[in-house]
Amino acid sequence: MTHADKGKYAQKHSPEVNVEDSLKQEVRQAAKENNVSCLIAEEIAGRKSVSLGDVGIALDILNINITECQLGLFGYRPQKKIVQLARKVAPDLKQAISDALSDGRLSCSTAWAIAKQLKLSRKKVSAACEALKIRIKPCQLGAF
Numbered sequence: 001m002t003h004a005d006k007g008k009y010a011q012k013h014s015p016e017v018n019v020e021d022s023l024k025q026e027v028r029q030a031a032k033e034n035n036v037s038c039l040i041a042e043e044i045a046g047r048k049s050v051s052l053g054d055v056g057i058a059l060d061i062l063n064i065n066i067t068e069c070q071l072g073l074f075g076y077r078p079q080k081k082i083v084q085l086a087r088k089v090a091p092d093l094k095q096a097i098s099d100a101l102s103d104g105r106l107s108c109s110t111a112w113a114i115a116k117q118l119k120l121s122r123k124k125v126s127a128a129c130e131a132l133k134i135r136i137k138p139c140q141l142g143a144f
Contacts, residue, residue, distance in 0.1 A: 009060035012142070019058045023048055027058045037068040038075070041141055052109075056141030066143045071111060071126035071136055074143060086127035093118060093128050101134065108140045 026048060030040050041055045048055075059066055067075035072083030096118060100110045106129055115122045129136055 009063050012060055013057060017057060017061065019054070019061050023050060023054065023058050024062060027055065027062060027064060031062075031064050034063075035065045035067045035075075038066060038070045038141065039068065041066065042070070052140035053142060056139075056143070060142060066139075066141050069139070069143070070122045071108065072123045073126060073136060073139075083123060083126045083130055086124070086131040089128040089131050093120065093125070094132065097125070097128060097132065097134060105135045105137045107138055108136055111136050112140075 023044075026044055027036060030036050030044060036044075036059060041059065042052060045052050045055045056066070065075070069075050073081055076082045093114070096114045097106055100106055100114065106114075111125045111129070112122055114120075115125045118125075126136060
């Protein structure tokens with residue numbers, strides 16, 4: 001969805017999509033100025049024992065914005081995106097990213113897994129992808 005679709009996120013889902021009331025309540029309580037950060041969404045998923053995708057659907061149904069992507073890709077003000085281009089990409093990181101590509105892209109969940117495996121910050125993996133001109137998509141929360 002685009003910026004023009006802001007506030008219409010529920011339209012991404014069929015009317016039959018059902019989100020547990022307790023999950024919706026937790027998401028509503030976490031929202032500040034109609035925003036929930038990626039980190040808070042991850043914490044909610046852990047507390048509720050649901051996937052990030054489930055939290056993302058709840059956010060969409062409630063038309064709540066996702067902010068402060070942990071990869072630095074969206075949701076920051078005023079620049080929207082804070083990830084920087086890595087000046088140099090370590091060979092092991094480059095190999096891990098290359099091995100994990102699907103249709104020339106790296107999924108958000110795989111970027112997180114690579115960061116964990118190589119003991120790097122998530123933003124370092126994202127910065128490497130920027131340098132390698134690799135898009136990170138899809139988002140685990142359903143953004144973009």
